[in-house]
Amino acid sequence: MESFGSASMWGELRRVLVRRPLEADADAWQAYGWRTAPDVTGAQAEHEAFCMLLEETGAEVVVSEHDPGNPDAIYTYDPTLVGPDGAVLLRPGKEGRRREPEATVATLADAGVPVAGRIDAPATVEGGDTVWLDETTLLVGIGYRTGTAALDALAAAFPGVETIAFDLPHWQGAGEVMHLMSLISPLDRDLALVYPPLAPTRLMWLLAERGVEVVEVPDEEFGSMGANVLALGPRRALALEGNDETRRRMERRGVDVVTYRGDEISRKGDGGPTCLTRPLLRD
Structure with a gap:
């Protein structure tokens, strides 16, 4: 089996990188803007159950313990693409x-998985955008975490790929992250979960032009990460438990949804x- 290749958001997930919550992470929760301190034992139990769900779907789970002392390191989607x-x-x-x-390289x-390129200063890019x-x-979201210099940098890193930028809303400002993937999660080549009230107009136009139908996230479930599903x-998705109306809407569109508990590893x-995973290989 090939070990990498993932220019897709919805193909069959075959290999995925995760990072285990570490005891050393908990003390830095305030510095990294977490809502409250994580319970390490509870976080590790939730993460293990999360990994088991991934394995049950047929994915190989690659577990890392890089960058101890950084609670955000469990969100492996952001540092690489x-x-x-x-x-x-x-x-x-x-x-x-x-x-x-750099901590993920080993x-x-x-x-x-080889390193195919690096984004250098002054460009800033986070995977969630x-x-x-x-x-x-x-698609690239331009906001407080990913700047305009990202476009040329990503075009150079992925030659032959069309990069399309969208301005993200200010929302709660620089202190509270708003990624492009806070607003959209592809579910299939022609289906995506979207929160339209904050989605850029040009993004909605593009989805319509490309024949991508939209499952709308209800207002009351946007704040609980209803739009963030893997x-x-x-048409097979892993979602945070508790967003029941979003789940029902996906199921009505033929999406098979499984949920996980994420009180420690997601909500806090x-x-x-999506944040908790970096897909390495999709079919």
């Missing part, structure tokens, strides 16, 4: 996460199932 040639090390806009891309190497719409189209394969740090 994997494409057909390997991993591109990003440069997070959040300064406390700047060590993470784990990636052990997993057989990148969405593969298809194999040749990369596609396990076409504002990171859903």
Whole structure:
């Protein structure tokens, strides 16, 4: 089996990188803007159950313990972006996460995933602001974590890929993260979960032009990360438990949804199932 290749958000998930919560992380929760201190034992139990769900779907789970002392490091989607040639090390806009891309290199190497490129200063890019719409189209959110210099940097890192930028809303400001993936989660080539009230108009136009139908997240479930779900394969999704109306809406569109408990690993740090995973290989 190939070890990497993931220019897709909805293909069958075959390999995925996660980072285990560590005891050393808990003391830094305030510095990293978590809502409250995580319970380490509870977080580790939730994370283990989360990994078991991924394995039950047929994915190989690659577990890392990089960058101890950084609670955000469990959100492995942000420091790298994997494409057909390997991993591109990003440069997070959040300064406390700047060590993470290089810290993942050893784990990636052990997993057989080469480093295909690096994003250098002054550009800032976080994975949560990148969405593969298809194999040749990369959507990029421009906001407080990913700046305008990201566009040229990503175009150079992924030659032949069309990068399309969207301005993100101010929302709660720089102190509370608003990623592009806070607003959209692809579920299949022609289906995506979206929160339209905050979605850029040009994004909604693009989805319509590309024939991508929209499952709308209700207002009351946006704040609880209803729009953040991980596609396990076409019309198969892993979602944070508690967003019941969003789940029902996906199921009515033919999506098979499984849920996980994330009181410690998701709700306290504002990171859903996409944030907790870096897909390394999709079919």
